[in-house]
Amino acid sequence: MNKYKQIEAAILAASNILITAHKSADGDSVGSSLGLLHFIEKLGKKATICHPDKAPDFLDFIDLSPIITMDQKPEKVTKAFIEADLIFCLDYNSTDRVGKEMQVLLEAATCTLIMIDHHQDPQGFTSLTISETSASSTAELIVELIEQSGNEAILDEKIGTPLYLGILTDTGSFRFNSVKPRTHEVLAKLLAADVKHHLIHELLNDTNTASRLRLQGFAMSQKMEILNENTVAIIPLTKEELATYDYKKGDTDSLANLALSIKGIKVAIMLSEGDGTVKLSFRSKGKDNPVNTLAAAHFEGGGHINAAGGMSELSMPETLDKIKSLIPEYFPV
Structure with missing residues (x-):
């Protein structure tokens, strides 16, 4: 029995199924969670x-x-963990990715744990592991689950819409090098299931607020620094600056990619200050500029070669100094 059939069997045998994903939710963690939920319901x-x-x-x-x-x-979350006899761990492969509160609950769980993920270096904390680093997204792997378990016939718009969202966002609208021929085959299956792809693009990309655009304009024109012989862009935003532009979660998510689009830039780093921590978002081009190693080694993070995240408990000035001191080591010119 292949692993996907084993997962189907585990679903059918379970009484209380729990689906979890990582902290700082994104399109893939949300999309894969909802897609799996609707599949389980089917x-x-x-x-x-x-x-x-x-x-x-x-x-x-x-x-x-x-x-x-x-x-x-x-x-409610604590109760769900206590009652669960099957827990899915989606889009993360180490227990610290779910935040300290949920990490305690996850590590105390004695039921069956199933990981479905596409990040590198998985921890061995689950009973059954699907870890495919070649996949574009966890949402793509949920489609694989549906197909490889023999349930492709039940794939419909309700299941497929969040999965399309997950693939769309984790591939940068299909432009990252994580996109493979298989990715487009999966997308074709979702379109055949009547997923309205054009509406998802419209609803995701054409809903800017004035404050978000003003924040992005301020960040690019006033805060961005170009370093390392014009190959690295850094954008630091303080807590006060974010408040000035009525910051809402997600408003800065595209800034690193926007900086990376500048001609000659190979690495872009976005820093946003919160309550006692600085969140970092790393983006890069090419296999010669891995950002996940920097995030993992110095900022309690990780991710993909060209897209990673991390955090710092240093002040913003101290975090900036640390980043700048590491750039020549990790991205020599």
Whole structure:
């Protein structure tokens, strides 16, 4: 029996299924969670989705109501973990990626744990692991689950819409080098299931707010630094600057990619200050400029070769100094 058939069997045997994903929700973690939920429901079972925190506002166009978050309803999340006899770990491969509160619950769980993920270097904390680094996204692997378990006939618009969203966002609208021929085959299956791809693009990309655009304009014109012989761009935004532009979660998500689009830039780093921490977003071009190693070694993070995240408990000036001191080592010119 292949692993995907084993997962189907585990779903059918379970009474209380829990779906989890990583902290700082993105399109792939949200899309793969919702897609898996609707697939499980099509199999005649029920499931609960628990995430560490709320998804960014720009994903509000999709129905997020099935998602319970630890930061808003800790009692319900705790109860779901205690009652679960099957837990899915989607789009993450180490327990610290779910935040400290959920990490305690996850590591205390004694039931069956299943990982479905596409990041490098998975921890061995699950009973069954699907770890495919060649996949464009976890959402793509949920489509593989549906197909390889023999259930492709039940793939419909409700299941496919969040999965399309997950693939779309994790591939940068299909422009990252993670896109393979198989990715487009999967997309074709979703379109055949009547997924309205043009509406997803429109609802995702054409819903800017004036404050978001003003923040992005300020960041690019006033805050961006070009370093390392014009190959690295850094954009630091302080807590006060974010507040000035009425920052909402997700407003800065495209800034690193925007800086990376500048001719000659090979690496872009976005820093945003919160309460006692600085969040870092790394983007790069090419296999010769891996950002996941830098994020993992120095900023408690990780991710893909060309897209990673991390955090720092240093002040913004100290974090900036640290980043600048590491650039020549990791991205020599």
